[in-house]
Amino acid sequence: MSVPPPSSFSGVVMAKEVTVLVPRLLQTMVGGSEELRLDVGDGASVAQLLDVIGAQFPKFNRRLRDETGALRRFVNIYVDGDDVRRLDGLATQVAAGREVMIIQSVAGG
Amino acid sequence: MDDQPQDQPITTLLAVGTKKGLWLGTSIDRSNFTFTGPHFLMQEIPSIGIDTRGGKTRIMVGLRSEHWGPTVAHSDDFGATWQEPDHGAITFPADTAAALERVWQIQPDSADQPGVVWAGCEPISVWKSTDGGEHFELNRGLWDHPHRPEWGAGFGGAAAHTVLPSANDPGTIHVAMSTGGVYRSTDDGETWEARNKGITAYFMPDPLPEFGQCVHKIARDPNSSGTLYAQNHHGVYRTDDNADTWNSIADGLPTDFGFTILTHPSRSGTAWVVPIKADGERIPPEGQMAVHRTDDGGATWKRLADGLMEPDYNVVLRDAAAVDNAEPAGIYFGTRGGSVYASANEGEHFVEVLTHLPDVLCVRAAAVEL
Numbered sequence: 001m002s003v004p005p006p007s008s009f010s011g012v013v014m015a016k017e018v019t020v021l022v023p024r025l026l027q028t029m030v031g032g033s034e035e036l037r038l039d040v041g042d043g044a045s046v047a048q049l050l051d052v053i054g055a056q057f058p059k060f061n062r063r064l065r066d067e068t069g070a071l072r073r074f075v076n077i078y079v080d081g082d083d084v085r086r087l088d089g090l091a092t093q094v095a096a097g098r099e100v101m102i103i104q105s106v107a108g109g
Numbered sequence: 110m111d112d113q114p115q116d117q118p119i120t121t122l123l124a125v126g127t128k129k130g131l132w133l134g135t136s137i138d139r140s141n142f143t144f145t146g147p148h149f150l151m152q153e154i155p156s157i158g159i160d161t162r163g164g165k166t167r168i169m170v171g172l173r174s175e176h177w178g179p180t181v182a183h184s185d186d187f188g189a190t191w192q193e194p195d196h197g198a199i200t201f202p203a204d205t206a207a208a209l210e211r212v213w214q215i216q217p218d219s220a221d222q223p224g225v226v227w228a229g230c231e232p233i234s235v236w237k238s239t240d241g242g243e244h245f246e247l248n249r250g251l252w253d254h255p256h257r258p259e260w261g262a263g264f265g266g267a268a269a270h271t272v273l274p275s276a277n278d279p280g281t282i283h284v285a286m287s288t289g290g291v292y293r294s295t296d297d298g299e300t301w302e303a304r305n306k307g308i309t310a311y312f313m314p315d316p317l318p319e320f321g322q323c324v325h326k327i328a329r330d331p332n333s334s335g336t337l338y339a340q341n342h343h344g345v346y347r348t349d350d351n352a353d354t355w356n357s358i359a360d361g362l363p364t365d366f367g368f369t370i371l372t373h374p375s376r377s378g379t380a381w382v383v384p385i386k387a388d389g390e391r392i393p394p395e396g397q398m399a400v401h402r403t404d405d406g407g408a409t410w411k412r413l414a415d416g417l418m419e420p421d422y423n424v425v426l427r428d429a430a431a432v433d434n435a436e437p438a439g440i441y442f443g444t445r446g447g448s449v450y451a452s453a454n455e456g457e458h459f460v461e462v463l464t465h466l467p468d469v470l471c472v473r474a475a476a477v478e479l
Contacts, residue, residue, distance in 0.1 A: 062178065066209070067207075
């Protein structure tokens with residue numbers, strides 16, 4: 001599993017790919033991409049997706065997870081619209097063709 | 110052409126960290142500043158270190174986003190660009206099962222320890238960098254201290270908020286934590302001992318415990334390594350025996366509560382505090398902001414308020430005050446109401462140099478070479 005360079009994106013989701021939508025505030029940390037596509041084969045957990053992305057974009061990974069691997073409190077991840085905290089957390093399995101949305105929660109003052 | 114050497118005007122860098130960004134100012138008279146900012150808009154800046162060793166200026170900042178977590182960045186060009194290590198400057202080792210919450214202190218060591226920078230963090234931990242603040246290593250002596258399970262959290266979180274290496278006594282380091290009190294190492298951080306004798310903790314069953322005090326800030330005398338000053342959660346103290354014993358120097362102050370304490374960069378016996386009325390009434394006494402300075406080690410205090418706005422019901426947080434390294438010393442502080450004041454004459458007169466900022470969390474200043 002790897003993250004292809006943005007220039008290779010065709011605009012067409014390949015059969016075994018997952019699309020990861022990147023929040024605007026973090027797009028500079030993934031080379032300016034609004035979305036990343038990962039070939040997950042028969043599927044992968046959210047944590048595995050983040051591991052792969054983080055290997056290429058470590059600053060991006062640190063914004064989402066602390067050094068214990070835990071998802072930061074005010075970062076939300078949805079798989080096809082479902083909050084992973086209501087599923088299996090970062091162990092939630094993501095099958096090919098699904099969409100993973102990363103978004104900051106409404107917080108702060 | 111006159112080739113007589115001429116005095117170059119000294120430029121002072123003033124860095125102001127707030128709850129929503131960083132402002133950087135420069136001035137040649139320490140009254141009129143030109144600012145840039147906000148840098149890191151919407152990120153909290155609880156710690157700043159200005160490293161001027163070796164004739165270069167590096168600004169290091171602890172950052173924290175409510176969403177994206179904490180990190181450390183540095184700039185070698187006065188904030189024009191910032192660098193952040195890919196894997197983070199401060200990252201807890203896996204075996205600790207801990208995660209960085211906030212960087213409370215970034216403290217360059219002395220000139221004869223080039224590249225050494227200390228950090229104090231939440232959760233309570235001390236870190237040492239030998240590469241100018243780009244990567245830090247956890248101090249295991251304090252992390253594994255047997256007192257750790259009994260250290261508590263103040264309202265702001267459980268943190269080592271002050272780290273004081275000693276220029277005159279290499280290997281000696283004092284750390285202040287809330288809540289836990291003052292700890293001292295005399296072996297360059299290998300081992301640590303609580304050093305709070307004489308400091309009260311009225312909020313505990315034993316008001317004179319070995320540790321557990323809520324120290325808000327400590328500062329070291331510039332010439333006598335064993336003399337330090339402490340502003341506690343009620344209590345202002347001085348030690349002359351390297352923190353073995355502390356004695357109250359609060360007589361003459363309007364109140365013994367406050368968050369910050371500063372010492373002079375070169376003159377012994379001079380320190381500044383900003384009193385707050387009480388734990389249960391956290392405003393300047395009578396709503397009148399004032400700095401108090403001692404020039405005799407705390408025997409007497411002088412109230413300094415010329416130029417400060419009245420009334421003011423905001424407090425000055427523990428790191429929201431700073432002294433520069435010029436002569437006479439410049440004093441700077443910011444309030445939770447977003448005002449920043451500068452004094453070019455040790456507090457005799459203040460000028461408001463910024464106003465209506467977000468809560469000021471950290472202020473640092475230094476004479477720099479542009």
